[in-house]
Amino acid sequence: MKALFRYLLTLILFGSALAQAGESSTCLTRGTGDMGIIVERASGSLKVVDRSAHSVLFQVDGLGDLSHASAVYSRDARYAYVFGRDGGLTKVDILCGKIVNRVIQGGNSIGGAISQDGTLIAVSNYEPGGVKIFSAEDLSLVLDIPATKVTDKRGAKTVGLVDAPDQLFVFSLYDTGEIWVVDMSNPKQPQITKHQNVGLQPYDALITGDGRYYIAGLFGEDGLAMMDLWHPEKRPGKILEHYGKGDKKLPVYKMPHLEGWAMAGDEAFLPAMGQHQVLVAKRGEWKETGRIKVHGQPVFVMARPDGRQVWVNFAFPNNDTIQVIDTESKQVVKTLKPGKGALHMEFSPRGEEVWISIRDLDEVHVFSTRTMELTHKLKVKKPSGIFFTNRAHQTGL
Amino acid sequence: MKALFRYLLTLILFGSALAQAGESSTCLTRGTGDMGIIVERASGSLKVVDRSAHSVLFQVDGLGDLSHASAVYSRDARYAYVFGRDGGLTKVDILCGKIVNRVIQGGNSIGGAISQDGTLIAVSNYEPGGVKIFSAEDLSLVLDIPATKVTDKRGAKTVGLVDAPDQLFVFSLYDTGEIWVVDMSNPKQPQITKHQNVGLQPYDALITGDGRYYIAGLFGEDGLAMMDLWHPEKRPGKILEHYGKGDKKLPVYKMPHLEGWAMAGDEAFLPAMGQHQVLVAKRGEWKETGRIKVHGQPVFVMARPDGRQVWVNFAFPNNDTIQVIDTESKQVVKTLKPGKGALHMEFSPRGEEVWISIRDLDEVHVFSTRTMELTHKLKVKKPSGIFFTNRAHQTGL
Numbered sequence: 001m002k003a004l005f006r007y008l009l010t011l012i013l014f015g016s017a018l019a020q021a022g023e024s025s026t027c028l029t030r031g032t033g034d035m036g037i038i039v040e041r042a043s044g045s046l047k048v049v050d051r052s053a054h055s056v057l058f059q060v061d062g063l064g065d066l067s068h069a070s071a072v073y074s075r076d077a078r079y080a081y082v083f084g085r086d087g088g089l090t091k092v093d094i095l096c097g098k099i100v101n102r103v104i105q106g107g108n109s110i111g112g113a114i115s116q117d118g119t120l121i122a123v124s125n126y127e128p129g130g131v132k133i134f135s136a137e138d139l140s141l142v143l144d145i146p147a148t149k150v151t152d153k154r155g156a157k158t159v160g161l162v163d164a165p166d167q168l169f170v171f172s173l174y175d176t177g178e179i180w181v182v183d184m185s186n187p188k189q190p191q192i193t194k195h196q197n198v199g200l201q202p203y204d205a206l207i208t209g210d211g212r213y214y215i216a217g218l219f220g221e222d223g224l225a226m227m228d229l230w231h232p233e234k235r236p237g238k239i240l241e242h243y244g245k246g247d248k249k250l251p252v253y254k255m256p257h258l259e260g261w262a263m264a265g266d267e268a269f270l271p272a273m274g275q276h277q278v279l280v281a282k283r284g285e286w287k288e289t290g291r292i293k294v295h296g297q298p299v300f301v302m303a304r305p306d307g308r309q310v311w312v313n314f315a316f317p318n319n320d321t322i323q324v325i326d327t328e329s330k331q332v333v334k335t336l337k338p339g340k341g342a343l344h345m346e347f348s349p350r351g352e353e354v355w356i357s358i359r360d361l362d363e364v365h366v367f368s369t370r371t372m373e374l375t376h377k378l379k380v381k382k383p384s385g386i387f388f389t390n391r392a393h394q395t396g397l
Numbered sequence: 398m399k400a401l402f403r404y405l406l407t408l409i410l411f412g413s414a415l416a417q418a419g420e421s422s423t424c425l426t427r428g429t430g431d432m433g434i435i436v437e438r439a440s441g442s443l444k445v446v447d448r449s450a451h452s453v454l455f456q457v458d459g460l461g462d463l464s465h466a467s468a469v470y471s472r473d474a475r476y477a478y479v480f481g482r483d484g485g486l487t488k489v490d491i492l493c494g495k496i497v498n499r500v501i502q503g504g505n506s507i508g509g510a511i512s513q514d515g516t517l518i519a520v521s522n523y524e525p526g527g528v529k530i531f532s533a534e535d536l537s538l539v540l541d542i543p544a545t546k547v548t549d550k551r552g553a554k555t556v557g558l559v560d561a562p563d564q565l566f567v568f569s570l571y572d573t574g575e576i577w578v579v580d581m582s583n584p585k586q587p588q589i590t591k592h593q594n595v596g597l598q599p600y601d602a603l604i605t606g607d608g609r610y611y612i613a614g615l616f617g618e619d620g621l622a623m624m625d626l627w628h629p630e631k632r633p634g635k636i637l638e639h640y641g642k643g644d645k646k647l648p649v650y651k652m653p654h655l656e657g658w659a660m661a662g663d664e665a666f667l668p669a670m671g672q673h674q675v676l677v678a679k680r681g682e683w684k685e686t687g688r689i690k691v692h693g694q695p696v697f698v699m700a701r702p703d704g705r706q707v708w709v710n711f712a713f714p715n716n717d718t719i720q721v722i723d724t725e726s727k728q729v730v731k732t733l734k735p736g737k738g739a740l741h742m743e744f745s746p747r748g749e750e751v752w753i754s755i756r757d758l759d760e761v762h763v764f765s766t767r768t769m770e771l772t773h774k775l776k777v778k779k780p781s782g783i784f785f786t787n788r789a790h791q792t793g794l
Contacts, residue, residue, distance in 0.1 A: 027426050028426070029424050029425070029426045029492060030473060030475060030492075031429040031471065031473030031474040031475025031476070031492065031786075032428040032429050032430055032473070032474065033429055033430070033470070033471070033472055033473045033474025033475070033786065033789045033790065034472045034473040034474075034515075035473075051472075052472060052473065052515065073430070074428065074430070075430055075431045075448075075449060075747075076427060076428030076429070076430045076431040076432075076449065077428040077429065077430025077431075077474070078427060078428025078430070079428070095426060095427075095428065116747045116748070116749045117749050118431075118449065165703045165705065165747070165748055165749075166749075166767050167749070167767075185767065210661075210662070210702075210703045210704045210705075211703045212662070212703065212704070212705075230705065230725060264607075265607070265609075265680075265681070266663050266680070266681070283662075283663070284662070284663070305607075305792070306562045306607045306608045306609065306792065307607045307609070308562065308607075308609075308627065328627060349789075349790035349791075350472075350513045350562070350790060350791070350792055351513070351562055351792075352513045352514050352562075352563075352564070370563050370564075370582065389428075389430065390787075390789075390790040392430045392746075392787075393430065393746035393747060393787040393790065394746075394747070395702070395703065395747055395748075
C-alpha cells in the first residue's frame with residue numbers, strides 16, 4: 001500500500017515535470033542576435049528566421065492584415081512589435097514563436113517606433129489620425145495624441161513616425177503639413193511641440209542614423225522638409241527644392257519609402273518621386289550633388305551598412321529588378337532580375353548579405369553583397385518586410 | 398513485484414527528467430540583446446550583466462590574466478570571446494554563465510577581432526608577435542601569421558587589430574612600422590598585403606564605423622598613419638602630422654586608446670598623445686579643425702552613439718575624473734569625479750546610458766547621458782572593460 005502510494009506520488013511529480021519540460025521545450029535557449037522575422041502579407045503570419053542558418057524557426061499566425069506591416073524590437077531582442085494595416089499592434093515572442101499580446105489600437109496603422117529606453121511603443125494611424133503610445137511591457141495605453149482635425153470626424157493622417165535620442169518621438173501630418181515632436185522623457189508630463197506649414201503633404205520621413213536630422217518627403221511639392229533636432233528652436237526648413245523642375249511629371253506608381261534611405265560617407269541617396277532617378281545630397285548642407293539614372297521609379301534606396309554600395313528596387317512595372325550603385329563612382333554596377341515583386345530588402349548588420357523578398361515567387365533570396373550572387377533561398381508565403389533583430393539597437397528604425 | 402518494477406522504472410525516468418531540468422535551469426531562456434560582460438581584471442573573472450535591470454546574472458571564473466582584456470561577440474550574441482593578457486582566448490556562453498572553450502594561443506595577447514561573417518576569430522600578440530586566426534566554432538587554429546622578425550626569436554609586436562568589410566582583418570606592427578591587410582574571403586587561400594614604412598611605432602589603431610578608414614596612432618612621431626581600405630592600391634599616408642610641434646613634451650602616463658574613438662557628424666575626436674588635449678579632425682580630409690583643452694592626458698575619447706556628446710577619461714594622476722564635451726560647441730559641459738580608476742566606459746547602444754568602471758571602488762556606475770547624473774551602481778571586483786552584446790553587429794569593435 002505504501003509502495004503504491006509512493007508510486008502514485010511519483011507518477012504525479014513525474015507528470016508535472018514532463019509537462020514543464022514540454023512547455024519549455026517549445027521555447028528556444030539561444031542568442032537572439034542573428035534572428036529576424038519575415039512578414040507574410042497575404043496570410044497575416046510571420047516566419048521567425050535564423051539569419052546564420054538561413055532557416056525558418058517558427059511560423060506565427062493570427063496577426064491580422066499585414067499588408068504594409070512594419071516592426072520594431074524590444075531592447076533584449078526577444079520581442080517583435082508588429083504594426084498591421086488593420087490597426088493591430090501585436091507583441092510576438094520570437095524565442096517561443098508565439099503571440100504574447102495583441103491590441104487593435106486604431107483603424108489603419110501605418111507604422112511605429114520604440115522609445116530610446118525601450119519602455120514605450122508609439123503607433124501612427126491614417127484613421128482616425130494621430131499617434132498612440134503604449135507600454136512596451138503590457139501594451140496598455142500611456143498617451144493618446146489626436147491629430148489636427150481635417151473634418152469633424154477625421155484627423156490628419158500621421159506618417160513618418162520615428163524615435164529620436166533623449167526619449168523623443170517625431171512624426172508628420174499629411175493633410176495639414178505639420179511636424180510634431182513629442183518629448184516623453186517625463187511620461188507623466190509629455191511635451192508636444194507642433195511645427196506648422198512645413199510643406200505640402202509630407203508622406204513619409206526618415207531620421208539620420210545619429211538621430212539629428214528628421215527629413216520628410218513631400219507629395220504636394222518638389223523638395224523635402226528638414227528639421228535639425230539639435231536645434232528644436234529653429235523651424236523646419238526645405239531642402240532639395242525644385243528637384244523635379246522642368247522634368248515631365250510621371251504618374252507615381254508606388255510611393256517611395258524614405259525609411260530605407262541610404263547614407264554613405266557624408267552623402268545621402270534618396271529616391272526621386274515619380275522619376276527614374278536617385279538623388280544624391282551632401283549631409284548637413286543637404287544640397288543636391290548629383291543624380292543617378294536608374295531602371296524605374298525607385299521605392300527603397302538602401303545603403304549596405306558600410307556605405308560602399310546602395311541597393312535600389314522599383315515600382316511597378318519594374319518591380320522584378322534590383323540595381324546596385326557603387327557610391328564612390330555613382331555608377332550602376334549590377335542589375336539583377338530576381339523575380340516579380342522584389343519589394344523589400346534587409347541587410348545583415350555587418351553587410352555581408354542582403355535578404356530580398358520576392359513576393360510573386362513566394363521566396364526570399366539571399367545575396368552575397370561582395371559577389372552580388374544568389375547564395376540561399378527560403379520558402380515564404382507572399383513575403384514582404386524583413387526585420388532583423390539588430391534593429392533593436394538602432395535609432396529611428 | 399510488477400508494481401515495484403514500475404515504481405523503480407518511474408523513479409529512474411523521473412530522476413533523469415529532473416537531471417535534465419536541473420541542467421537546463423542553469424541556462425537562461427531570454428533575449429541576449431540587452432546583456433553584457435564586465436571584466437574583473439584582478440581575479441580573472443567576468444560578471445555577466447542584464448543591461449535593462451542593471452543587475453548581475455552570472456559570475457564566470459577561470460579566465461586567467463585579464464589585465465587589459467578585451468572581447469568580441471558571436472553574431473547570435475550568445476558567446477563572448479575574451480582575449481586575455483596571458484595569451485588566453487576564452488569562449489564564454491553568457492546564457493549559461495560558463496566557459497565552453499579556452500586555449501592559450503600566444504604569450505601576450507593584446508586584442509582580437511571577429512570576421513564579418515562571424516566564422517573567424519583573430520588574435521594579435523605582443524609575444525611572440527603576429528596574428529593567429531581561429532575557428533569561432535571550436536577555437537581550432539585556421540591560420541598562423543608570424544610577424545616580421547625583430548630578433549632571431551622575436552617578431553614585431555602586433556597591435557590595432559580590427560575586422561573590416563569583405564572578410565578582412567587589418568593590423569599594425571609596432572617595431573617595424575607596418576600595416577598588414579589579410580583577406581580571408583577564401584580561408585583556404587588567404588591573401589596578405591604588407592605596407593611598410595607607414596610611420597614610427599604604431600601603437601594602436603581604429604577603423605571608422607563604416608569600415609573605410611584604418612588609422613594607426615604613432616608613438617615614435619607626431620601624427621597618425623591612415624589607410625583608405627576602399628583604395629587598397631594606395632599606400633597608407635600620414636595625417637595630423639606635427640600636431641604636437643612646439644609643445645613641451647610631457648611624459649606619457651598611459652597610452653591613449655584609439656579603439657574607443659569618437660566620430661560625431663563628420664568630425665573625429667582623438668586623444669592627443671601626452672597632452673591635455675582632444676584633437677578634432679574632419680573626416681575624409683583628416684585635417685585638424687580644432688583642439689579642446691581637457692583635465693588631463695586623455696585615454697578613451699568616446700562619442701555617445703548619436704554623436705551629440707563625447708565622454709573622456711584620463712591617465713594617472715587624473716583617472717578619478719570624467720569630462721563631457723558638447724560636440725557642437727566643442728566645450729567641456731560637465732566634469733564628473735566618480736572615483737579613482739575610472740578607466741573604462743561603455744554606452745548603451747542607443748545612447749541613453751553610459752556605464753563606467755571605477756576600479757578602486759569595486760563599482761560600476763551608470764549615468765544618464767541626458768541628465769549626466771548617476772542612476773545605478775553595481776558591485777564588481779576591480780572592474781575594467783565593459784562590453785555590451787550590440788557589438789556583435791558592428792564593424793571594427
